[in-house]
Amino acid sequence: MANTKPSIPKGTRDFGPEEMAKRNYIFNTIKEVYALYGFQQIETPAMETLHTLMGKYGDEGDKLLFKVLNSGDYLKDISDEELRDRNVLHLQSKLCEKGLRYDLTVPFARYVVMHRNELQLPFKRYQIQPVWRADRPQKGRYREFYQCDADIVGSDSLLNEVELMQIVDTVFQRFGIRVQIKINNRKILSGLAEVIGEADKIVDITVAIDKLDKIGLEKVNEELRENGISEEAIQKLQPVIALTGFNEEKLKVIADVLKDSETGLKGVEETSFILNALKKVGLKNEMQLDLTLARGLNYYTGAIFEVRALDTPMGSITGGGRYDNLTGIFGMPGLSGVGISFGADRIYDVLNALDLYPKDAVRSTQLLFINFGEKETEYCLPIIAKARETGIRTEIYPDAVKMKKQMSYANAKHIDFVALAGDNEIEAGKVTLKNMVTGEQNLVDVDEMIKQVLG
Amino acid sequence: MANTKPSIPKGTRDFGPEEMAKRNYIFNTIKEVYALYGFQQIETPAMETLHTLMGKYGDEGDKLLFKVLNSGDYLKDISDEELRDRNVLHLQSKLCEKGLRYDLTVPFARYVVMHRNELQLPFKRYQIQPVWRADRPQKGRYREFYQCDADIVGSDSLLNEVELMQIVDTVFQRFGIRVQIKINNRKILSGLAEVIGEADKIVDITVAIDKLDKIGLEKVNEELRENGISEEAIQKLQPVIALTGFNEEKLKVIADVLKDSETGLKGVEETSFILNALKKVGLKNEMQLDLTLARGLNYYTGAIFEVRALDTPMGSITGGGRYDNLTGIFGMPGLSGVGISFGADRIYDVLNALDLYPKDAVRSTQLLFINFGEKETEYCLPIIAKARETGIRTEIYPDAVKMKKQMSYANAKHIDFVALAGDNEIEAGKVTLKNMVTGEQNLVDVDEMIKQVLG
Numbered sequence: 061m062a063n064t065k066p067s068i069p070k071g072t073r074d075f076g077p078e079e080m081a082k083r084n085y086i087f088n089t090i091k092e093v094y095a096l097y098g099f100q101q102i103e104t105p106a107m108e109t110l111h112t113l114m115g116k117y118g119d120e121g122d123k124l125l126f127k128v129l130n131s132g133d134y135l136k137d138i139s140d141e142e143l144r145d146r147n148v149l150h151l152q153s154k155l156c157e158k159g160l161r162y163d164l165t166v167p168f169a170r171y172v173v174m175h176r177n178e179l180q181l182p183f184k185r186y187q188i189q190p191v192w193r194a195d196r197p198q199k200g201r202y203r204e205f206y207q208c209d210a211d212i213v214g215s216d217s218l219l220n221e222v223e224l225m226q227i228v229d230t231v232f233q234r235f236g237i238r239v240q241i242k243i244n245n246r247k248i249l250s251g252l253a254e255v256i257g258e259a260d261k262i263v264d265i266t267v268a269i270d271k272l273d274k275i276g277l278e279k280v281n282e283e284l285r286e287n288g289i290s291e292e293a294i295q296k297l298q299p300v301i302a303l304t305g306f307n308e309e310k311l312k313v314i315a316d317v318l319k320d321s322e323t324g325l326k327g328v329e330e331t332s333f334i335l336n337a338l339k340k341v342g343l344k345n346e347m348q349l350d351l352t353l354a355r356g357l358n359y360y361t362g363a364i365f366e367v368r369a370l371d372t373p374m375g376s377i378t379g380g381g382r383y384d385n386l387t388g389i390f391g392m393p394g395l396s397g398v399g400i401s402f403g404a405d406r407i408y409d410v411l412n413a414l415d416l417y418p419k420d421a422v423r424s425t426q427l428l429f430i431n432f433g434e435k436e437t438e439y440c441l442p443i444i445a446k447a448r449e450t451g452i453r454t455e456i457y458p459d460a461v462k463m464k465k466q467m468s469y470a471n472a473k474h475i476d477f478v479a480l481a482g483d484n485e486i487e488a489g490k491v492t493l494k495n496m497v498t499g500e501q502n503l504v505d506v507d508e509m510i511k512q513v514l515g
Numbered sequence: 516m517a518n519t520k521p522s523i524p525k526g527t528r529d530f531g532p533e534e535m536a537k538r539n540y541i542f543n544t545i546k547e548v549y550a551l552y553g554f555q556q557i558e559t560p561a562m563e564t565l566h567t568l569m570g571k572y573g574d575e576g577d578k579l580l581f582k583v584l585n586s587g588d589y590l591k592d593i594s595d596e597e598l599r600d601r602n603v604l605h606l607q608s609k610l611c612e613k614g615l616r617y618d619l620t621v622p623f624a625r626y627v628v629m630h631r632n633e634l635q636l637p638f639k640r641y642q643i644q645p646v647w648r649a650d651r652p653q654k655g656r657y658r659e660f661y662q663c664d665a666d667i668v669g670s671d672s673l674l675n676e677v678e679l680m681q682i683v684d685t686v687f688q689r690f691g692i693r694v695q696i697k698i699n700n701r702k703i704l705s706g707l708a709e710v711i712g713e714a715d716k717i718v719d720i721t722v723a724i725d726k727l728d729k730i731g732l733e734k735v736n737e738e739l740r741e742n743g744i745s746e747e748a749i750q751k752l753q754p755v756i757a758l759t760g761f762n763e764e765k766l767k768v769i770a771d772v773l774k775d776s777e778t779g780l781k782g783v784e785e786t787s788f789i790l791n792a793l794k795k796v797g798l799k800n801e802m803q804l805d806l807t808l809a810r811g812l813n814y815y816t817g818a819i820f821e822v823r824a825l826d827t828p829m830g831s832i833t834g835g836g837r838y839d840n841l842t843g844i845f846g847m848p849g850l851s852g853v854g855i856s857f858g859a860d861r862i863y864d865v866l867n868a869l870d871l872y873p874k875d876a877v878r879s880t881q882l883l884f885i886n887f888g889e890k891e892t893e894y895c896l897p898i899i900a901k902a903r904e905t906g907i908r909t910e911i912y913p914d915a916v917k918m919k920k921q922m923s924y925a926n927a928k929h930i931d932f933v934a935l936a937g938d939n940e941i942e943a944g945k946v947t948l949k950n951m952v953t954g955e956q957n958l959v960d961v962d963e964m965i966k967q968v969l970g
Contacts, residue, residue: 065845068625080555095879104530106647124586128583170521170523219892341897448552453551473553
């Protein structure tokens with residue numbers, strides 16, 4: 061096993077110090093805002109039983125689950141015949157009873173059901189943990205990545221939607237990323253399918269019009285046709301798909317289109333409520349009603365939303381919506397919820413592209429003491445302790461090697477200040493403090509050193 | 516798959532809001548101190564190739580690794596004959612090429628080797644991530660648990676050991692946990708084995724005397740005998756094992772015992788240096804030279820240390836030591852390192868037992884607005900926004916349900932302040948603020964409300 065060139069599984073990543081500092085800045089910002097709105101953090105195990113995971117993400121999802129081989133003699137309950145049959149799916153269910161978390165939603169539903177007796181409803185939880193998917197890796201798509209979810213379960217109130225939009229607004233304001241928040245409502249889409257006489261084709265319709273941004277109107281119509289939507293229905297859809305203008309105007313038009321659909325009008329009403337409340341609160345970013353926004357996941361039943369950065373091309377960087385019956389699959393029906401998920405990897409890329417990381421967030425050590433030997437170190441140690449007491453991240457180079465090597469260490473770690481103490485400094489009870497950015501250096505006492513480093 | 520009663524894999528845990536708040540307090544405290552000493556965070560993938568993991572933790576460790584089933588047709592490279600043979604170990608190597616991280620040390624070694632060209636040595640990294648072991652679960656032993664490691668690689672300087680002890684001292688001071696830090700040196704133990712004429716039995720000797728605390732002197736001697744250590748050698752060991760007194764006295768005695776062992780004397784010298792430096796820096800907690808401290812892991816080669824809480828019974832809550840050649844197994848020899856690992860789960864239990872969590876660390880929402888309906892909510896939303904702007908974690912109950920239900924929500928979440936705004940308050944442009952701890956309530960304007968909540 062010795063001397064092999066090490067590697068990591070494809071689609072996974074190491075995060076070095078600078079990436080970690082940036083990622084922590086992202087996660088901490090999101091966490092702080094979640095907490096500001098009363099969301100509480102939970103964590104669930106990386107492994108869930110396959111019972112919990114299978115059948116929740118469609119056939120494709122089942123395939124993409126990472127399964128964990130049973131410990132011990134994993135073959136003991138498998139007959140020779142079963143082995144001979146080589147039925148990959150069947151054998152898998154006997155070889156493995158655990159899998160890696162595929163998202164944070166199913167574990168959350170499982171958590172709510174298991175802890176129903178301890179939980180205070182409405183329950184506002186956030187969760188920031190990695191998930192694993194055996195997808196084919198490609199640019200921007202990994203087999204291990206973090207999700208940053210917040211959900212409220214046990215409340216139908218639209219105030220929850222309003223607050224989630226405020227959270228989005230606040231988070232991106234703190235990041236300094238200008239965004240557009242698109243909102244729509246599944247009930248509006250259902251109503252539309254209803255009034256154009258294709259209520260049973262609602263899934264096909266939403267999947268198709270969701271692609272408007274990417275493939276254009278012609279191709280959307282083509283796809284609708286391919287899915288057996290009547291030409292008349294497609295024609296009825298056109299004005300809605302092409303609808304532009306202010307949110308209020310759009311709502312008026314669509315309310316008229318949907319006047320015969322109870323569901324559709326409910327969707328319009330919900331959307332009006334959310335947009336009105338947000339107008340009163342006053343968001344910094346623009347909310348846009350986009351009737352072509354559908355979002356892939358079929359479990360959404362009410363408001364849906366999606367966020368895009370304005371100043372750099374990038375897909376959706378945040379999304380979410382209202383769902384009903386999240387916990388029904390685990391035997392606890394009737395619990396409505398609404399949630400949001402920040403796409404940390406894409407936000408990372410946007411912050412990089414726009415160079416928006418605050419210097420403080422990515423700086424590690426602030427002050428390095430040069431090591432001149434044992435006697436000098438002894439002089440420095442109490443000074444270093446003092447600096448750390450004031451919160452200054454301080455190092456002493458551990459080995460008394462050449463000055464040049466120590467200085468290049470300071471440069472590589474982007475350390476702003478270097479302190480030197482030789483015979484003269486020791487005699488004076490001071491240190492020479494060098495500002496690595498300006499190049500200035502001066503002889504200072506400990507208090508002055510601390511003052512200068514703290515800036 | 517519907518209506519099954521959900522569960523989680525044995526040995527794993529869900530962490531609810533209160534546990535998470537406490538765990539975050541622990542992790543954040545450790546992180547802050549690590550950063551204060553110039554350590555930088557990294558993260559590695561949960562899955563590593565089995566090539567990286569196998570053979571690093573002994574045969575037992577290999578068994579305890581969780582292996583991940585290959586995706587797709589995991590049987591395609593396995594012949595009928597191989598299946599028929601039912602060789603669990605062989606088949607496993609064909610069914611799985613990935614496993615879950617077993618500790619943070621091997622992934623770190625793998626990281627250092629893979630990133631050798633980007634790394635600035637000495638490299639001070641910390642890493643706080645879960646690890647997985649298929650151990651039989653029992654009280655206090657889990658199949659998923661976090662490790663909190665810091666290591667410096669690429670420096671032989673004993674200053675690193677000194678700083679790690681300062682880190683331990685600072686972390687437990689911040690926790691308010693009084694501890695005893697035990698220190699020893701593998702070179703002293705090697706020297707001892709040498710001078711008693713049993714140099715080749717060093718592992719057996721350290722394993723046996725490491726148990727002194729648990730099983731007592733008689734049983735230690737018995738174990739030494741069983742391992743074939745001569746009676747003469749055991750007798751020579753007795754004064755060393757039983758040695759008490761101040762560190763300086765112990766060092767004098769042991770230096771005399773080891774006078775003919777070059778390795779042993781080097782160990783004494785290293786220990787003296789570390790203890791002297793720490794005396795000058797001035798730790799708050801006691802350092803004790805314990806010549807029976809051995810620590811199980813065989814890769815330690817120099818200083819070793821272990822921390823115990825003084826005010827509650829609990830095993831070792833932190834430990835570490837110096838090792839050589841961490842990265843040799845991955846083809847990069849000659850890199851020395853020294854590291855430390857905080858036992859988060861045990862520290863959690865100690866903080867609970869001694870009731871040491873700061874109230875601020877575990878408090879979530881600070882202020883709850885009662886929901887009286889749409890009009891009142893509209894009045895409250897801008898006030899809530901203001902409270903949040905000052906950093907107050909604020910909620911409004913999302914549904915206009917009975918007052919009693921909303922108040923019991925506040926109680927269950929340990930929310931200290933509740934704000935109420937009905938017709939009177941709206942007319943006066945104020946809110947009624949109720950202190951849930953004292954029961955006091957008064958009519959205040961927004962600024963006064965913020966002042967009172969911020970305390």
